[in-house]
Amino acid sequence: MKRISAGLLILFMSISAKSQVKVGFEVSFTEPQAHYAEMEMNISGLVKDYIDVKMPVWAPGSYLVREFAKSVEGFSAAAGGKTVPVEKIRKNTWRVYSAKAKSIKIRYRVYAFEVSVRTPFIDESHAFLSSTGIFMYPDGLLNLPSTVKVNPFKGWGKVSTGLEPVAGEKFTYTASNFDILFDSPIEVGNQDVFEFMASGVKHEVAMYGGGNYDKERLKVDMAKVVEQATAIYGENPNKHYTFIVHNFNTGGGGLEHLNSTVLGASRRGYTNEKTYKGFLELVAHEYHHLWNVKRLRPIALGPFDYDNENYTTNLWVAEGFTSYFENKLMFRAGFNTMAQTIQSMATAVAGVVNTPGAKIQTVAEASYDAWIKSYRPNENSSNTTISYYSKGEIVGMLMDLEIIQATKGAKNLDDVMKTMYAEYYKKLGRGYTDAEFKTMVEKISGISFTEFWKVYVNGTDPIDYTKYFGYAGVTVKNENEGKSVPYLGVASKITEGKVMISSVSRNSAAWDGGLNVNDRVLSVDEIYIDSALERNPAVTGKKVGESVVVRVLRDGIVKDFKIALKANPNIKLLATLKEDATEAELKVRNKWLK
Missing domain, CATH: 1.10.390.10 (Neutral Protease Domain 2)
Known part of the structure; x- marks a missing residue:
């Protein structure tokens, strides 16, 4: 038998010790109408004087430090049925003084009331668990597997997620490491669920919020997108894929995950061809991420540092x-x-x-x-x-x-x-x-x-x-070439009947003339203004080179600005297919x- 070196023996012992560590979560909802998730985190086999647990500060795919720990409250821990001391040692880190206990039970609550594809949201009708804003992890142990048991609120009957289900245990799922857990959103409620097969993969669509969608049409059209995306790469790496779709009065945006995505949509937009096409474009975008970024990725984007920004130029x-x-x-x-x-x-x-x-x-x-x-x-x-x-x-x-x-x-x-x-x-x-x-x-x-x-x-x-x-x-x-169109260079918005400047373009007439964002426009050449300034005849009716006097209210003071109009520098492109195109x-x- 080959002798094992001391270094290898220590390594094997370390791996063996980590393999004995178990992490399990239980998610419950006692006050969904108040937007809370009740979290229980059980850690066993990690016998130490203290254990540090952390919550991510950002969600992969959305490049902003969002400080998810700000929504955590009531953090406590127990071992052997007795409360043990805890201390918050960083903005997103809690230290549990476990005194070498074989197992500890951690409890905390998460407030979830931000509607987006990247943040958790809970109300009386459903719970959307964006995992980086819900689950914590033991410091230094991102490679540990974990289980998640979801206890739906009374009257809720469905759970949709890309996580693997645990056989024989209802609403219980497993992740082989925390990267996968953090990349697997969970929808809980009474969502409308339908399925379709494409590229040999079962796809589940979980529709929350109702809407005028045609399930049979979506099955066909979404499958076409899947097939075309898969054709680029020659394979579809998933066994199953989940679309979580949140239908609101007005909605949009999407966030990619390893074998799922979360999409925002307008519940009444499915019968409008332009809006419907926009939804399919969103499906196409997020599904292509299945390869590009979730697997083929810039080197900085994995393994992830959940404590800090992960910078890339790509x-x-x-x-x-x-x-x-x-x-x-x-x-x-x-x-x-x-x-x-x-x-x-x-x-x-x-x-x-x-x-x-x-x-x-x-x-x-x-x-x-x-x-x-x-x-x-x-x-x-x-x-x-x-x-x-x-x-x-x-x-x-x-x-x-x-x-x-x-x-x-x-x-x-x-x-x-x-x-x-x-x-x-x-x-x-x-x-x-x-x-x-x-x-x-x-x-x-x-x-x-x-x-x-x-x-x-x-x-x-x-x-x-x-x-x-x-x-x-x-x-x-x-199409704008050769035209001399007067251009002030601002964008404005109507707020409570007031015309407010919302942006000023660099090197434009307004930029040179001194107009500012948040100026309230009162008149142009003493003509009262009550509509968008950039399209108002008082401006568009002038010629390039002519001046206008724009009267604004700034910080309670009326000011006049004499501004020489410039030509619109923007281009408007019309593309046409050449009928006499060459063979090349x-x-x-x-x-x-x-």
């Missing part, structure tokens, strides 16, 4: 590319025509070009600064920042077209994503760096992307959209979308 790939593939999936699934798809992309290009912040912040910087800027916008954000969603979507489109052009229609961005998934998720089991992603793009395309990265990823150069659309035989026309252009076009 959210433009994780989120921006997902927005881009959302367009491709909608076309491939048959929901949009090719003309509609390219026009949507042209409009997205214009949206980026027309954002002043696109000239200030790179898409890599936008990714890194998500934690302090993206989720905390202010009145000046459009002047200083660009969304890694919108700019990333455009970078994905440009990169796709560049690859197709370079390979004469043989390869595209799909090939990059599929190969990256196989290499870094399946083979290496880790995330990728920015340099590694660039290397793969160059390998697939056969050309250098150094200049591309310099211009579009790490730079703020203008987008050469005419060149890239031209590869695919698409003509793009700026048609080859690019077909590889691009089909």
Whole structure:
């Protein structure tokens, strides 16, 4: 028998000791109308003088420190039926002085009353448990398995989650580690549940809040999205997948998880074709995350640090590319025509070009600064920042077209994503760096992307959209070109009948002339203003170069500003398919979308 070294023996003993540690949760609801979850956490086999338990400060996929511990109250612990001392030692950490007890029982309550896809919410009708805002973990032991038993409130009869059920135990689930538990939201109540099969995987849809949806139509259409997304990567890694859909009077947004997603929707929007299509776009976006970011991910995004920000410069790939593939999936699934798809992309290009912040912040910087800027916008954000969603979507489109052009229609961005998934998720089991992603793009395309990265990823150069659309035989026309339209450069909103300035665009007439956000507009050239200032005839009826006198109320003081109107700098793009496209252009076009 081979002798085991002392170091290995200690390691084996450590692993064995951890394998004896058990963590179980029980979730109950005694006052759901007051928005509380009653939590019980049982830890056994961790024999120490004290145990530190923590609550995450953020939810993966939503890059903002949300301080979930702020909603915790009544934290207490017991061992052997007796209360043991506890102490809060950090904003999200409680120390339990367990005195080497073999098992301890921790109790706490969580207040949950924020409606979003990333935060828990509880009322008399249901409980949505966004796991990072509900469950705690023993410090340093994220790899431990755990079980969760849900005790629905009286009258509630269903639980929907991506967690694995424990055989023979009703409403009891297991997670092999805390990363999986924190990536598995739970819906409890009387949600309407239906299923469909797609790509060999059972998909459950849990609808909360009612609505005018057609279940049979959704089964067919959602399956089309699933099939097209799976086709990109060649496999669907899940045994089952859960859509948790919250239907409100007005709703939106989504958050991806390992084998589930949470979507917000408008309960009466399913019979409106535009709104229905918007819901399917949301499905396409979040489902594509199943591969991009949940498995194929920037290296900083896992293993997660739940105490702090996890910085990466690659959210433009994780989120921006997902927005881009959302367009491709909608076309491939048959929901949009090719003309509609390219026009949507042209409009997205214009949206980026027309954002002043696109000239200030790179898409890599936008990714890194998500934690302090993206989720905390202010009145000046459009002047200083660009969304890694919108700019990333455009970078994905440009990169796709560049690859197709370079390979004469043989390869595209799909090939990059599929190969990256196989290499870094399946083979290496880790995330990728920015340099590694660039290397793969160059390998697939056969050309250098150094200049591309310099211009579009790490730079703020203008987008050469005419060149890239031209590869695919698409003509793009700026409908504002040659026009001289007067432009004040503000956005306004009507608040209790008052016209209030809500933003001022960088280098616009209003910017130069001194108008401020929160100014109440009283008149223009002594004409009373009671509608949106930017569309008011008192402004639009003027000529470029003419001046207007804008009277505002600022901090209780009436002020007049004489402002010389400038020409509107914004572009409006119209994309059309060339009827006389060359064979090479048609080859690019077909590889691009089909």
